[in-house]
Amino acid sequence: MELYMALTIGVLFAVGVYLILSKSLLRIILGTSLVTHAIHLLLLTTARLKTGAAPLLGEKAESYVDPLPQALILTSIVISFGVTSFFFVLAYKAYQRLGTDDMEELRGREDE
Amino acid sequence: MSLLHIAILAPLFYAILTGIIGIKLKGIHTGWLVLPVPTVIFGFFLSMIPIVQQGNGGLHELPWIPSLGINFSVYLDGLSLLFSLLISGIGMLVVLYSIYYLDKKREAVHRFYVYLLIFMGAMLGVVLSDNMMVLYGFWELTSISSFLLIAFWYNRERSRYGALKSMLITVFGGLAMFTGFLMLSAMAGSLSVREVIAQTGEIVGEPLFLPAMILILLGAFTKSAQFPFHIWLPDAMEAPTPVSAYLHSATMVKAGIYLVARFSPVFAGQPEWFWLVSGAGLCTLIYGSVRAMKQTDLKALLAFSTISQLGLIMSLFGLGSASAFFTGSADALFYTKATTAAVFHLINHATFKGALFMVVGIVDHETGTRDLRRLGGLMALMPITFTIAVIGAFSMAGLPPFNGFLSKEMFFTAVLQAAKMDFWNVQTWGVLIPVIAWIASIFTFVYSMILVFKTFLGKGKPEALEKTPHEAPMGLLISPVILASLVVVFGFFPNLLSYSLIEPAMAAVLPNMLSSGEQFDVHITFWHGWNAEIFMTLGVILIGILIFLIFNKYRLLNSPWTERFTLNRLYDKGLAGYEKGSSKVTKSYMTGSIRHYVIYIFAAFVLLLTYAIVDSGGVKIDTSGFAPVSFYEMVIIISMIGSVLVLPFVKNRLIAIIITGMSGYMVTLFFVLFRAPDLALTQMIVETVSVMLFLLCFYHLPKLRKEMVPLRFKWTNAIISIAAGAVVTLLALGASSDRLFASISDYYIKESYNLAGGKNIVNVILVDFRGFDTMLEIMVLGIAAFGIYALIKIDSGDEIIGLGDRRVDLMLPNSNDVILRTISKLVIFIILTFALYLFLSGHNNTGGGFIGGLMTAAALVLLSMAFGMNISEKIIPVNFRTMIAAGLLIALLTGMGSFLFDAPFLSQAFDYFTLPLLGKTELATAVLFDLGVYLAVVGVTMTIIYSIGRDN
Known part of the structure; x- marks a missing residue:
């Protein structure tokens, strides 16, 4: 499982980076979402998958999966929600004001 | 904290006070409020004279950063006492003078005094600190306050230029000095100046000894405007004249001399020190005097004269260091005379130069010009000012019966002795020393005469002046009169100073000359008989007058x-x-191109990680412990990879958004598979809300165009992204195959119930073990929400604070679907109840503040979708921005609650209580904290949705 997950993570990350490198602001934002997903899965995978029950002591299981990456990811999901929303609003406000979402056109003037 | 600490800190605190009160004060000149500060400090240091004479100044320590050996330790000996008296004494006179010089109506006087007080405190800190780090800090603070004072009239271009120049040069020197200090402390193992001095014997031979010396001298030379670093001082004259008199003549520029004197016990006795200090001093002396002669601006003349005089004092400290060569023998005392002269001239220069600066200030103030070509014949109009000018200038020229004459004679004695030195290669060049000194003295005489005669004698040129000159008001005259009378008093009774100040100061500069209990015996006499020195003085006067007359005819100005x-x-x-x-x-x-920046980031990411992987011996892939794969899992993986790979080629923005959302839901499925119920729930709600947001913004977004980029760019992008993906894959494999050290997770699994009373380990980590992180996280969320709110409101013209107006044209899909409405009425309550359950059970079961909050927000979004925002706002009349603040506050207060029990911030507690109806119930403060998280999350989500939904 870990092997396939590693591949999935790689693909998600690569496509995310590719989108971030493009000129359209919308693509950049979608790219950051993909990279975030990749990192979440990466955190989970590095702790080994399916090693026990869900980290709820009520399960009274022999062993539990690692709770630490889960805590990290939970934090990250919510944060990235805030950041992505901010990006979105920034993107469409910039488009409203400047009439473009092309990053090359949004560059500052040379003399600045 | 000792009185010395208070003396340093009082002006600094008073500066803050002046800054606050000064603006409000209209009736009274701020200077009157400031005047008591230097006066009291001056009085305090006067009372310390007898104590220091006994050698009981003492060391007072105040721990600051003890782990680094940095303590705010102050030490009062003869040298620091002398400087402290100068700083506070001249400071007092300058403040008094400035009250009449600066018009309180036209100038921002409170600002002036804030800077001046900062300087005073910093300068006292420099001369009293024993710790080199603290000394350095105060040293730079004097540079900064000097910068602010020079740029006091900041609308003038020249002022800003001068301020920047002085700052760059002195801070450059300060950094060099800082490095020198670090070297010294590395050798001596202490940052205390006294301890470094005590260890001089051991560190002399070290390889860093000479570099440390040179670096420290760089600091001293830049600060004291020694050639060739002097260029900042003439430009610093753009400052108001009281500042020039105080900082750039009497005190701050002498900080370099103080540094040389302070470190003399360490470095004296080294030929390099002798040559560098005396050489730089003598060069500066003659260079400054020549340049001063050629100036037409009175202040520029005084600036170069100050440079020249600083060189004189510097060279005397250099010559005096020769005495260390003879430590313990009778010859030593012979050379200490140079040091005596240095200390004496230091005091004299402060008096006569201070007086002269104030005179120039008066002339400027009363005539409106400082240009020598436009001035003349002021003697009859300004008799008192003229008298002061004569006394000051004659003293500077070295004429009897003023104090400058005495120190000039001692200077001649010192240079004549130096010429006779037969060590350190002085034999070859030594004869030049008295020659340079003598020639420079002639020039000094000439420019002193120019200053007096050109300004006050000759024909008056009233037509060239903007104002009709008349004698200055009493207030302006008090300070220069006091200084001028000191010039006379010290001239007739020099021994007033020799016992009280000069001897203790010399003991501090040359501690090795004395065995314990011994004191220097300084006795300055007026008349030594017909010796070489008196003939040198006579020569100076004769040739000086001759040059003055020739110079008067053919003005050799700067061409x-x-x-x-x-x-x-x-x-x-x-x-x-x-x-x-x-x-x-x-x-x-x-370049301003995001693409470039992202390329730097990911290229570095790939290179560093590849290096780390290779460096640690490559990735060991060990599939033995890997979990098995089922058919359904394979299906999810394949569809995930497939859909994501399509994304770069999608041209339609709606499809792109939906595919991204789909990948998010698949991540949710992974979370379910990998036994992470909390994550799955969170991810699902977040993904739903996000897709809704995307669609809300959808109408505002531009169409996705085909990327019109060169193929070369596409390939670069592809290579970098594939490399990044490959590295991450390797990382994932490597990390899951091999553990370098034991995981800390076991601790959380074991202690979650014992220490925090919770069974949901993820939630316990969030609210208890790592509660601080969570608190900062919700703060970040709050900031993002307010940022979005502000971004939306920024150009819609709505008021930012408050509920805003209630427009009807809502972008939020406002459905008229009857079925949706009917079902929503029911479903919303189910969701809300579920959300409440998730929140409350979070400590022990799946759920918690984040999930509960998001679920609640989802219910509210559904409500406003079904019935429109206006109705939903009427049903739930809550300001969600206030809710964010309330949530943050609850989390913060819960954290601070632990202070009441003397526990560290965010210590959680729990216990079991038997409550009616509920039976045995656990109550934990963590739940209270989680409530804060819950409120913040609901507030943030709803603020974001409403802000965007409301925007048209």
């Missing part, structure tokens, strides 16, 4: 030819070149 090759041009060109060069370098990679 444009010499201007072209000055150090100033070097500085200007150098600075411009630096700026150009650095902006070129910066622009070469800071």
Whole structure:
């Protein structure tokens, strides 16, 4: 499982980076979402998958999966929600004001 | 904290006070409020004289950063006492003078006094600190306050230029000195000046000894305007004249001399020290005097004269260091006379130069010009000012019966002795020392005469002046009169100073000359008989008068030819070149293109990780412990990879958004598979809300165009992203195959119930073990929400604070679907109940503040979708921005609650109570904290949705 997950993570990350490198602001934002997903899965995978029950002591299981990456990811999901929303609003406000979402056109003037 | 600490800190605190009160004060000149500060400090240090004479100044320590050996330790000996008296004494007179000099109606006087007080405190800190780090800190603070004071009239271009120049040069020297200090402390193992002095014997031979000396001297030379670093001082004259008199003549520029004197016990006895200090001093002495002669601006003349006099004092400290060569023998005392002269002239210079600056200030104030070509014949109009000028200038020229005469004679004695030195290679060049000194004295005489006679004698030129000159008001005259009378008093009774100040100061500069209990015996006499010194003085006067007369006829001013090759041009060109060069370098990679920046980031990411992987012996892939794969899992993986790979080629923005959302839901499925119920729930709600947001913004977004980029760009992008993906894959494999050290997770699994009373380990980590992180996280969320709110409101013209107006044209899909509405009425309650359950059960089961909050927000979003925002706002009349604040506050207060029990911030507690109805119930403060998280999350989500939904 870990092997396939590693591949999935790689693909998600690569496509995310590719989108971030493009000129359209919308693509950049979608790219950051993909990279975030990749990192979440990466955190989970590095702790080994399916090693026990869900980290709820009520399960009274022999062993539990690692709770630490889960805590990290939970934090990250919510944060990235805030950041992505901010990006979105920034993107469409910039488009409203400047009439473009092309990053090359949004560059500052040379003399600045 | 001792009285000495208070003396340093009082002006600094008073500066804050002045800054606050000064603006409000209209009726009274701020100077009157400030005047008591230097007066009291001056009185305090006067009372310390007898104590220091006994050698009981003492060391007072105040721990600051003890782990680094940095303590705010102050030490009062003869040298620091002398400087402290100068700083507070001259400070007192300057404040008094400035009250009449600066018009409280036209100038921002409170600002002036804030800077002046900062300087006073910093300067006292420099001369009293024993710790080198603290000394350095105060040293830079004097540079900063000097910068602020020079730029006091900041609307003048010259002021800003001068301020920047002085700052750059003195801070450059300060950094060099800082490095020197670090070297010294590395050798001596202590940051205390006294301890370094005590260990001089051991560190002399060290390889860093000479570099440390040179670096410290760089600090001293830049601060004391020694050649060739003097160029900042003439430009510093753009400051108001009281500042010039105080900082750039009497005190701050002497900080370099203080540094040389303070470190003399360490470095004296080294030939390099002797040559560098005396050499730089003598060069500066003669250079300054020549330049001073050629000036037409009175303040520029005084500036170069100050440079020259600082050189004189510097060279005397250098010559005096020769005494260390003879430590313990009778010859030593012979050379200490140079040090005596240095200390004495230091005091004298402060008195006569202070008086002269104030005179120039008066002339400027009363006539409106400082240009020698427009001045003349002021003697009859301003008799008192004229008298002060004569006393000051004659003292500077070294004429009897003023104090300058005495120190000039002692200076001649010192240089004549130096010429006879037969060690350190002085034999060869030694004869030049008295010659240079003598020639410079002639020039000094000439410019002193120019100052007096050109300004006050000759024909008056009233038509060239803007104002009709008349004698200055009493207030302006008090300070210079006091200084001028000191010039006379010290001239007739020099021994007033010798026992009280000079002897203790010398004991501090040359501690090795004395065995314990011994004191220097300084006795300054007026008349030594017909010796070489008196003939040198007579020669100075005769030749000086001759040059003055010739000079009067043919004014040899600076020609444009010499201007072209000055150090100033070097500085200007150098600075411009630096700026150009650095902006070129910066622009070469800071292109303003996001793509470039992202490429740097990911290229570095790939290279560093590849290096780390290779360096640690490559990735060991060990599939033995890997979990098995089922058919359904394979299906999810394949569809995930497939859909994501399509994304770069999608041209339709709606499809792109939906595919991204789909990948998010698949991540949710992974979370379910990998036994992470909390994550799955969170991810699902977040993904739903996000997709809704995307669709809300959808109408505002531009269409996705085909990327019109060169193929080359596409390939670069592809290579970098594939490399990044490959590295991450390797990382994932490596990390899951091999553990380098034991995981800390076991601790959380084991202690979650014992220490925090919770069974949901993830939630316990969030609210208890790592509660601080969570608190900062919700703060970040709050900031993002307010940022969005502000971004939306920024150009819609709505008021930012408050609920805003209630417009009807809502972008939020406002459905008229009857079925949706009917079902929503029911479903919303189910969701809300579920959300409440998730929140409350979070500590022990799946759920918690984050999930509960998001679920609640989802219910509210559904409500406003079904019935429109206006109705939903009426049903739930809550300001969600206030809710964010309330949530943050609850989390913060819960954290601070632990202070009441003397526990660290965010210590959680729990216990079991038997409550009616509910039976045995656990109550934990963590739940209260989680409530804060819950409220913040609901507030943030709803603020974001409403802000965007409301925007048209």
